[in-house]
Amino acid sequence: MLDTKYLLTDEQMIHFITKGYLVLTNDLPEQLHRRVMDKIYYVLHEEGNPGNNILPRVPEIQQFFDTPTVKGALTSVLGPDYYMHPHRHCHYNRPGSQTPGGGQWHKDGYWSSMRSHRPWWAMIFYYTQDITEEMGPTAIMPGTQYYEKFLGDRGETLLPTGKAGTMVLVHFDLWHKASLNVSEFDRYMLxxxxxxxxxxxxxxxxxxxxxxxxxxxxxxxxxxxxxxxWEWLRAAVPESAKKEQPVQSPQELGELVSEASETDALNASYTLGRMGKEGIAELAALLSAGTHLTAERAAYGLQAAGSEAVPALLELLAHQDERRRGLAAFVLGMIGPGASLSVQQLIERLQDGSSWVRRNAVEALGMIREPVEQVVPALTEALLNSLQEETNDAPQAGSMYVSQQSYIKNKIGYTAALSLLRTGKDGDPKQVVQALEQALSSGDRYVRAYAAEALSHLRTEEAIDVLVRYCRTSRWCSDTSKASTF
Structure with missing residues (x-):
């Protein structure tokens, strides 16, 4: 059991919520870091960057993430049953390898249908050697995780440094970039x-x-x-209104949601979300009839309103525009179990003509979870249908993400497998195992990864048998390379 002394403090959590990062240090032997660096150097120069296979190729890396320091930080931000995503990468920054000023500011490609202000996702940048500013650590821009637009010169640039074992825990959507390595040393970041x-x-x-x-x-x-x-992470009942009423009326705040300034727009949206019925009505109207950008901002405000917003969102689930239907499903998922009255309507949306709406409905069901006797069968059916579409080589017609998230081939299957990872343990084991076993043959590597992890969570005899048979054929031999003899 994790010693509670490794969990974060209130001050650290507030720092993470507002600034989007924390710098922590793993107290591990220098020899371990050196051994990992030597192996990474060999792999990069003899075989090329292994990408997602960096962990099985250099399995000692797992020790970095099994320490109480890392587990305590991730448990604090993501809960005790967080999951290490199958996408991993070793960033190799050679001396002078970057263009002047470093790389481009960016957010990482996201894995859900939309980015979430609430921390459903997080990343760790891990340094295997002592890191100085001259070595080109990943630059971060504190406090920018909630912005779709880059702040430019208005933002602060920070270059986290420290001893070997230094790690930067970041909100998944924090703006960051590679910086220029002006030292004489190679820089590695996991x-x-x-x-x-x-x-x-x-x-x-x-x-x-x-x-x-x-x-x-x-x-x-x-x-x-x-x-x-803060209230969501504490599982506290959200305040529907501040004691002091805002100076602006709901209509005036609604106008601000459409403003070019993201700061003003987000402040207005979340203020409306905490105003009760009048605020919800204004946000629902903006989601229904505002521009696409305004509708997205209104969705974030509606999630802050909590279960009070469910009736308005159920109406929006029937909107003629796919973007509005999808946003309504997204918000219901963010509300979570408090939106359980929407489960039947979300299941109906699984037949929607838009694959983006279907995907949002699948993810929402996995977050709402209850009643499980309705949710899990719907998710297994969605997963199986997506696998059938792979077999038929059928395009996902109507999707707004035809050219986005190309790293996810089967977006609905990926989301259904993740939702079953979240809920499958509470459903009919036989039904869930049958669907997950088929998913192990998906053409999408992340569907396969989630399916394998979901099977390991089930822990039934049948699930373990399926998983063992899968592992026998997919085992990675870390000693096999172009230089090995047999």
């Missing part, structure tokens, strides 16, 4: 991604006080957005 499997049921860190003191040095103030994340 990027691993993690996802939470269920919404918080209690505060999973060393939580002491419900207060939320805002730290200094932030590029912008988002009190209601931060409060929403």
């Amino acid at each position: 990027k691993f991604q993690f996802t939470r499997l269920r919404e918080p049921e209690n505060a999973s860190w060393n939580h002491q006080s419900p207060d939320f003191p805002v730290p200094d040095g932030l590029p912008a103030q988002h009190p209601n957005l931060w409060q929403d994340v």
